Structures are given as structure tokens and as C-alpha cells.
Amino acid sequence: MRGDIVIAGVGHTAHGKLPDRSTTSMNVEACRKALADAGVEKGMVDGLFVKYPTSQHRSMYGQIVAEALGIQPRIGGVWDQGGATNISMISFAAMAIEQGQCEVALVTIADNPRTGTRQAYERAWGEDDVYGWFGTPAGYAMIARRHMEEFGTTHEQLGAIAVAARRHGANNPDAQLRKPLTLEEYAVSRPVVEPLRRDDCCLISDGGAAVVVMSAERARSLKVDAAVPILGFGQGQTSWEVAQRPSLTETAAAVSGRTAFEMAGLAPKDIQVAQLYDCFTITPLMTLEDYGFCAKGEGGRFVEDGAIEIGGALPVNTSGGLLSETGMPGMQLVIEGVRQIRGTSTNQVPGATTSLVSNQGGIMHTHSTLILGA
Amino acid sequence: MSEMPEPGITPVNQPFWTALERGELTFQRCGSCGGAWLPAREECPRCLAAEPGWEVASGRGRIISWVVYHHAAHPGFADRLPYNVAVVELDEGPRLITNILADEGDLGIELPVVVRIEREATFSLPRFSLA
Ligand SMILES: [Zn+2]
Numbered sequence: 001m002r003g004d005i006v007i008a009g010v011g012h013t014a015h016g017k018l019p020d021r022s023t024t025s026m027n028v029e030a031c032r033k034a035l036a037d038a039g040v041e042k043g044m045v046d047g048l049f050v051k052y053p054t055s056q057h058r059s060m061y062g063q064i065v066a067e068a069l070g071i072q073p074r075i076g077g078v079w080d081q082g083g084a085t086n087i088s089m090i091s092f093a094a095m096a097i098e099q100g101q102c103e104v105a106l107v108t109i110a111d112n113p114r115t116g117t118r119q120a121y122e123r124a125w126g127e128d129d130v131y132g133w134f135g136t137p138a139g140y141a142m143i144a145r146r147h148m149e150e151f152g153t154t155h156e157q158l159g160a161i162a163v164a165a166r167r168h169g170a171n172n173p174d175a176q177l178r179k180p181l182t183l184e185e186y187a188v189s190r191p192v193v194e195p196l197r198r199d200d201c202c203l204i205s206d207g208g209a210a211v212v213v214m215s216a217e218r219a220r221s222l223k224v225d226a227a228v229p230i231l232g233f234g235q236g237q238t239s240w241e242v243a244q245r246p247s248l249t250e251t252a253a254a255v256s257g258r259t260a261f262e263m264a265g266l267a268p269k270d271i272q273v274a275q276l277y278d279c280f281t282i283t284p285l286m287t288l289e290d291y292g293f294c295a296k297g298e299g300g301r302f303v304e305d306g307a308i309e310i311g312g313a314l315p316v317n318t319s320g321g322l323l324s325e326t327g328m329p330g331m332q333l334v335i336e337g338v339r340q341i342r343g344t345s346t347n348q349v350p351g352a353t354t355s356l357v358s359n360q361g362g363i364m365h366t367h368s369t370l371i372l373g374a
Numbered sequence: 375m376s377e378m379p380e381p382g383i384t385p386v387n388q389p390f391w392t393a394l395e396r397g398e399l400t401f402q403r404c405g406s407c408g409g410a411w412l413p414a415r416e417e418c419p420r421c422l423a424a425e426p427g428w429e430v431a432s433g434r435g436r437i438i439s440w441v442v443y444h445h446a447a448h449p450g451f452a453d454r455l456p457y458n459v460a461v462v463e464l465d466e467g468p469r470l471i472t473n474i475l476a477d478e479g480d481l482g483i484e485l486p487v488v489v490r491i492e493r494e495a496t497f498s499l500p501r502f503s504l505a
Pocket of ligand 1: 404405406407408409418419420421422423
């Protein structure tokens, strides 16, 4: 099914503080813009895949969004894989379309942890709050420490990922944080949970983003302007608790990436630009290893000396990623992956014909991969 | 002083907390396949048999990784900052979240540790010191 399904349109709200906006309203705005971008009437939409909003629990939230959109999808609902959800939903939409379960799908996310509640991000992990074990950054710090001790990965190498993201974000008019960062500034960034520092941690943002998925054939018959073919996708999972997984330094990106590359008939050397989920700097570093862009333990050396900045060997997170564009988990990376193939990024890789995107949820628990191409 | 979190004691994990009161660190072992694990659960995650038994640990293990908190996510830990949280693997196999009773500069992965059960206000916790 390589290339048989396309992303026909993309849309998003502003990023940052959006007080007084409900997640439903932001989902509707993102979907309205994605439909307009594709040139598709909402009446054609018969699939609706919605990410679970972390800031507010509402039963059957997918149906609430469908009602606000004024549509009656044949297939739809809410999916929850944390930050891995968006690419996973795109792949479920693609499979549903291939199987004739729907024809035109909207895949959408909206959340407001910045001005609403962020309880989901601050809870204790399991029963271990008695030891002071709280929060998402600590889980990533536990993994980062092991990687640094096992392979000699340095703070400066983690910093190179933040520096690249902030450089790219500074040149993206839509980015929430447009202040570039130097390695010197990174070095004095205050510790949050060591070994992670403030500038290793992603933004917390309100916002919404959506894409329209359909068959390439349908896109041709509808004369969609800039449909971007999906070449491959994959997913993978490991233990829920960090303490329970066999290795802290190998992630589900390995199986997810392998599945996606096999489907696309491509290898890492064929990829020209990558959007790698960067909730914390350690995440893209290990994703590069597990995808096979370099050997296990070599991720630190891979990202040094501007290699992942625009103009480098493999530009990564060219819109600024979660560290600079928006902390909204994952769909913005997909949209930037689409822009790179369309040639419309503010940090365009000239002539890019292959574009890889990763999403990741939990403490490196769930991973999903998307490969787009011209 | 802010209230500290307390363990969520359930019928399933109660033997773990009761053993700590006696000064013993325990883990579960499957009566069917011999698999060993923490935290407590009703079924063996390896063979799915519902025959968990409790066994006293040697108390020896090694550090898998650790972090150091510089801000308190819970007000009860504010006066302990900075403090560490570690993953320790027991010699018998189960892994647990814990604290290491040592200076941060002395910590390292794979270092051997030994359990030291410490009394908190209303319960006891298995922490570890460098062996
Ligand atoms: Zn068993």
C-alpha cells in the first residue's frame, strides 16, 4: 500500500497560551483549516480519529467532536497512546480506508495543558511516590542518565539537539518560543531533574492540529493541490513503567522504525529530513540510534557540530519541534513533515523527496513512525 | 511541614509492607514457573498463573540508573532537595524504584548496593546503601 494513501490537507491553531478555548473548539478550528487546505467539503468526511485530551476527561469525546463538526462518521472515536497517538491514528485511518471502512478521514488533536490543568503530566508513577518519584521529566532523566553512563553521551550533545530546535524555531513565525539558544546558554540552564536541565524539556502549549487522510486515487479525482503520499508507518511498545523494562537504552522506536522502513522500501540513508518527537532532548538522540541512522550509543556524536541543523547532514525538527514550535504532542511534527515534501517549510530542505516523522508516548513506552515522500 | 505521601496498601501488596515492618524486603515468586517480580500483582506476568508466593530477598542488588530532583513535584519533599531516586535490580531479578543513601558524586550504574530498611512516620521503606 506504499503511496496509496495521502495526507491531503493540514491545519492548526495558534500555538502557546490560548485561554478560554475549549479543546472541542480548537479541534474544530484545526479541522476547518485542514479541510480548507485540502479543498474538501466536510460532508465528505466519514472517518474521525481524535486524540484523547489530557487536560479534561470526557467520556466518548470523539463523538462530542463529531457533533461539533456537524458530521456523522461511519468510523471514529478517541485513541490514547500519549504522544504516539497522532501517527498511530493516521495509520489506523489509512488501514480503514484501504479496507473500505471509510473514504475521507479527519485525524485531529487539541489540548490545553498550558492554561488548563496539567495533572496528567505531574502525577506520581505507580506506587512509588513514597520515594519522591514524580513527574514525566524524571522518567526521561532516568533513561538519559543510563545512556550517558553507558555510552559516554554528554550534556553538550543533548544541548546540540536543543540548539538546533531553537535555531529552527526562531525562523518559524508560528513558533511559540522564537529565542535562539547557544551551547553556552544551555550549559548554565538550571537543572530540573538531573541529568536534565530546563532547556532539555519541551514547551507546554495549548493548541490544536489536524490532517485529512484519503486514498491517492480519491485525491486525484478531487484535484487536491498538494497531496503528500504516505510511504510507510509502524508502531511499537515496551513496558509501562521505566523500572520494568529489560533495557533502559533501547526503545520501541527500533521495531516501529523497522516496520515503517520495510513498508516504504527505504533505509535511513534515503531520508532527507526528519521530525523526531522531542519531548526531551534524549528522545530524538535515542530515536536516531533505534531507527538505524547510527549505531546504538553513537547518537550523541551523530547530533554534534550542527549535523542536525538546516544545512547539516540530516536536518531534524525543522519547524522547531516540541522544544520550540509547540509542546503539543506530535501532530505539528507531521504537518512539518508534509510542508517539507510540499516545499513550503520556513526552514526548507531544498528538493526534499523523503521525510520521516516520529511520535512517542509515555516514558518512551509507545512509538509510532511515519514516512512521507514525493 | 507538608504531609508526605503514604503507600497505597491493598490486599495484594499488603504482605510487602508488613514484611518491611519486620525488617524484611520481599518479592513475589510464581509457584508455577518460578518467575520473580515486583511490584505485587495477582498473576505472574511471565506465565499468567495466579499462584504468586512471597520470598525474602537477599537484599543485594545493583544500580540500573538514578536521577536527582532539584525541585519538589510534591511539597512533602521540598526540605529534602536535592534528593535522588534510583532503579535497583535485586540479585533475584525484580526491579524497584528506591532511594540510594549516598552522596550523588559516589553513584554509578552497575554499582552493588545493599538494602537498608528505614522507618518513616507510619510505614517502612526499603532504601539502599553502596555495598
Ligand atoms: Zn509464572
